Amino acid sequence: MIGGLLSRERIIAQPGFNRWLVPPAALAIHLSIGMAYGFSVFWLPLSRAIGITEPVACPADAGFLTQITTTTCDWKISTLGWMYTLFFVFLGSSAAVFGRWLERVGPRRAGVVAAFCWGGGFFISALGIHWHQIWMLWLGSGVLGGCGLGLGYISPVSTLIKWFPDRRGMATGMAIMGFGGGAMIGAPLADLLMRRFASPTSVGVVETFLVMGTIYFVAMMAGAFVYRVPPADWKPAGWTPKHQQGGMITNRHVHVDVAWLTPQFWLLWAVLCLNVSAGIGVIGMASPMIQEVFGGKLIGQDGALAALAEADRTQVATIGAAFAGLLSLFNIAGRIWWASLSDYMGRKQTYFLFFSLGAVLYAAVPTAGRSGSVALFVGIFCLILTMYGGGFATVPAYLADIFGTQFVGAIHGRLLTAWSTAGVLGPVLVNYIREYQIDHGVPNAQAYNTTMYILAGLLVVGFACNLAVRPVAERHYLTDEELARLRDSK
Amino acid sequence: MTQPIRATDPGQSTKPPARSWIAVALAWTAVGVPLLWGVYVTLQKAMRLFE
Numbered sequence: 001m002i003g004g005l006l007s008r009e010r011i012i013a014q015p016g017f018n019r020w021l022v023p024p025a026a027l028a029i030h031l032s033i034g035m036a037y038g039f040s041v042f043w044l045p046l047s048r049a050i051g052i053t054e055p056v057a058c059p060a061d062a063g064f065l066t067q068i069t070t071t072t073c074d075w076k077i078s079t080l081g082w083m084y085t086l087f088f089v090f091l092g093s094s095a096a097v098f099g100r101w102l103e104r105v106g107p108r109r110a111g112v113v114a115a116f117c118w119g120g121g122f123f124i125s126a127l128g129i130h131w132h133q134i135w136m137l138w139l140g141s142g143v144l145g146g147c148g149l150g151l152g153y154i155s156p157v158s159t160l161i162k163w164f165p166d167r168r169g170m171a172t173g174m175a176i177m178g179f180g181g182g183a184m185i186g187a188p189l190a191d192l193l194m195r196r197f198a199s200p201t202s203v204g205v206v207e208t209f210l211v212m213g214t215i216y217f218v219a220m221m222a223g224a225f226v227y228r229v230p231p232a233d234w235k236p237a238g239w240t241p242k243h244q245q246g247g248m249i250t251n252r253h254v255h256v257d258v259a260w261l262t263p264q265f266w267l268l269w270a271v272l273c274l275n276v277s278a279g280i281g282v283i284g285m286a287s288p289m290i291q292e293v294f295g296g297k298l299i300g301q302d303g304a305l306a307a308l309a310e311a312d313r314t315q316v317a318t319i320g321a322a323f324a325g326l327l328s329l330f331n332i333a334g335r336i337w338w339a340s341l342s343d344y345m346g347r348k349q350t351y352f353l354f355f356s357l358g359a360v361l362y363a364a365v366p367t368a369g370r371s372g373s374v375a376l377f378v379g380i381f382c383l384i385l386t387m388y389g390g391g392f393a394t395v396p397a398y399l400a401d402i403f404g405t406q407f408v409g410a411i412h413g414r415l416l417t418a419w420s421t422a423g424v425l426g427p428v429l430v431n432y433i434r435e436y437q438i439d440h441g442v443p444n445a446q447a448y449n450t451t452m453y454i455l456a457g458l459l460v461v462g463f464a465c466n467l468a469v470r471p472v473a474e475r476h477y478l479t480d481e482e483l484a485r486l487r488d489s490k
Numbered sequence: 491m492t493q494p495i496r497a498t499d500p501g502q503s504t505k506p507p508a509r510s511w512i513a514v515a516l517a518w519t520a521v522g523v524p525l526l527w528g529v530y531v532t533l534q535k536a537m538r539l540f541e
Contacts, residue, residue, distance in 0.1 A: 018506035024517035031521060178521070184528030226517065237505055319539055326536035329529065378539065 008106030013228035019163040019236070021226055026156030026175035028223030029111055032216040033118055033152040034182015036087045036145070041187040043077045045194055045203040049129060050074050052203060071132045079134060083142045085423070090146025092420030095154045098147075099413025100256055102154060103406075110155040111224025115217050117148030122213025129206045150416070152220065153179060155227075157396045158409030162230050165405070166239045168397035169347070173339025176393040180332040186212065232487055248348055252477040253404030255486075259411045264402050264472055267465045271351055272395050273418035273425070274462035278362065278455040279388030280426030285434075285448060286327055286381055287320035292445045293369040293377070304445065323378065330382040331389040338390025339397065347398035348469060354387040355463035362456035366449040392419075402472060406483065429454070 004010060048055045051074055058066070058073035067079065102110040121144040128136025156175050164171035190208055197204030235241075241251050259265050290298070295305040298319045299312060308316065342350040361380050368377040399415065400408045430451055437447040478486070 016506050016510070018510035018514050020514045021510075021517055024514075024521045027521040027525075031525065178525075181525055181528060184532045185524045188528065188531045222520075322536050322538040325532045326539060329532055329536065 006105075006109040006112055008104075008109075008229065011106055011108050011228050013230055013234075017228055017230075019230070022156070022160060022163050022228065023171060023174040025223040025226035026160060027178040028219045028226075029114065029152045029155060030175050030178030031182045031185060032219045032223075033114070033149045034179040035186030035190075035212070035216070036084075036091075036149055036182070037180075038183030038187035038190065039083055039087075039141070040081075041190045042194075042205055042208075043080050045198075045205050046080055046129065047074055047077050049132060049203055049205065052201065068134045075134050080137075082138060086138055086142030087146045087149060088423040089420050090143055091149040091153065092417045092423075094147040094150030095413035095416040096150075097413075098151055099154055099410035100407075102151065102413070103158060103256070103410045106229055107155045107159045107227045107409075108224050110151050111220060111227060114148045114152035114155055115220035115224060117144050118152060118220060119148075119213045119217025121145030121148060122209045122216065126206045126209035126213065129209065150413070153416070154409050154413045155224070157412050158405065158407075159227060159229055161396060161400045161405050161408055162234065164236075165241065166236055167340070167343050168400055169342040169350075169394055170336070170340040172396040173336045173393040176339070176396075177332050177335040177389075179392075180328070180335055180389055184328065184332070248346060248471060249401045250404055250471065250477070253406035253483060254402075254411075254472055254476050255478055255482075256407040256410040256414070258476050259403045259407065259472075260414050262472055262476055264469055265411070265415070267469050268395065268398060268402070269415055269418045270465040271462055271469075272391065272415060273422045274458045274465070275351075275354060275358075275388065275391035276419055276422035277426040277429065278358070278458045278462075279385070279391070280422055281430040281451070281455050282362070282381070282384055282388070283324075283327065283331075284427050284430055285451065287324045289369075289448050290323050290374075290377065291316050291320045293448070294372075294374055295445070297372065298374065306444075323381075326378070327381060327385045330385040334386025334389035335393035337386060339393035342390075342394045342397060347394060347401055348466060350390070350394055351398070351466040352463065354391055355459045355466060358384060358387050359456040359459040359463070362452050362459060365452045366446075369445075369448075402469070404477075406478070406486070 050056050050072070055074040056072070058070060058076075062070065062073070067075075098110070121141040124140025124144065125137045128134065128140055157172055160171040160175060161168045190212060193208040193211055194204040197207035242249055254262070292305050295316070296303040296308055296312065299315050301308070301312065305313065305316060338350060338354075345353075361384050365377070365380055368380050395415065396408060396412050399411050403411050433451045433454060434447050437450060438444065442450075
């Protein structure tokens with residue numbers, strides 16, 4: 001009964017179905033899982049879950065096993081921060097592993113499983129906080145929730161591309177914008193809930209996890225049940241495909257098991273990985289960088305950050321946090337803006353713009369810092385962040401153009417391993433270069449410059465990879481008979 | 491209970507009925523309101539940069 005309700009056959013749209021219902025359904029799922037970015041809002045309260053007002057430090061000789069099972073001392077923020085690594089590793093790997101399954105069973109079943117994983121992860125984590133077992137948070141939100149992230153992220157991609165063949169970029173941009181925006185809703189909501197539930201004996205995180213898990217579960221289930229897939233070869237009224245022989249948009253299809261063996265897949269993998277590595281690197285640096293480069297100037301005073309009084313440094317840190325918030329808005333705006341623009345400019349040209357303009361902007365950051373113009377510095381970062389978000393949102397449409405729409409969800413799932421890789425590469429690169437320079441006597445405020453030039457260099461490599469992307473060789477496409485067989489088997 | 495259409499049916503391109511736009515408006519409101527609230531809260535915090 002339930003299996004039938006979730007089956008792909010059941011969700012093939014009736015004639016007259018309004019395709020504009022699919023993007024909000026996708027947004028409901030992406031806005032829910034996007035809270036992954038906002039989890040840092042829990043770190044401070046969780047770091048004093050036992051001490052309530054102040055963290056209770058573990059004994060210096062406490063081993064790893066003791067730290068993850070202790071019920072007498074608090075977790076360190078660095079221990080909690082492992083959740084981010086788990087999120088993005090399991091996002092990429094589950095998207096890669098389950099992408100083909102998603103194409104077979106359809107988006108509704110995948111969305112429902114994602115809702116159980118993501119919502120269930122919150123419930124397991126709530127138990128973990130109640131019993132003060134960090135491994136339950138890692139397993140619940142990190143591993144199970146991470147699988148929910150991967151499945152939820154790719155669940156609408158193929159469906160949206162098939163519903164909006166005329167505006168693939170815009171359609172996937174709308175959904176992927178939600179992943180960027182989830183933390184904007186989730187983080188302040190979590191803050192409100194924790195204040196509401198906090199008491200002299202609790203930091204209020206258990207109750208907050210239960211409420212948020214329920215909200216996300218309901219929102220994701222609602223989204224999954226609104227999903228409909230179009231009939232095979234559905235086209236919007238009056239629209240004719242733009243396919244040109246030998247052009248960058250194909251109307252044929254490459255099987256996922258073939259696609260990932262083509263040079264095009266790995267070039268696009270590198271394109272995504274390099275764009276995201278550079279972007280993640282910049283996101284991690286943005287707030288400390290503006291504080292250290294401009295110091296007292298941010299609050300109308302002279303002097304470097306280190307020379308300021310404690311109260312002034314706090315004020316500068318608040319401005320740094322405001323800067324990070326502003327960047328998140330531009331990250332989201334870039335997702336819908338660049339992905340929509342790519343429908344007119346072409347995907348390859350859009351990435352050319354990301355990599356060429358991006359490299360110039362990254363390389364201009366040190367000059368903007370030296371010029372003393374906060375507005376110029378902020379403006380450059382905002383533009384960079386639009387292209388970081390735009391890179392995520394435009395890539396599904398790029399894949400559909402190159403490999404066709406039949407397996408685009410599964411191919412996109414495998415491509416997301418580039419994101420997991422970048423999630424490790426970007427921060428490691430930035431932190432390592434910065435520490436190396438500071439160890440060699442470079443002043444803090446200038447230690448960012450080399451990093452920015454190296455990140456600009458990554459974008460130049462990305463430009464070359466994008467340049468090398470060509471249409472897939474004829475032999476890789478499915479024949480009409482193979483395609484018909486595959487569709488029948490579904 | 492609506493009957494599913496077979497996957498091999500030809501592509502449909504009929505215009506959606508006018509009443510379907512009410513469902514579209516409701517669905518967009520359901521996701522748009524929280525999103526706008528999130529943007530408002532973030533903008534409020536970001537404004538400190540320009541004070």
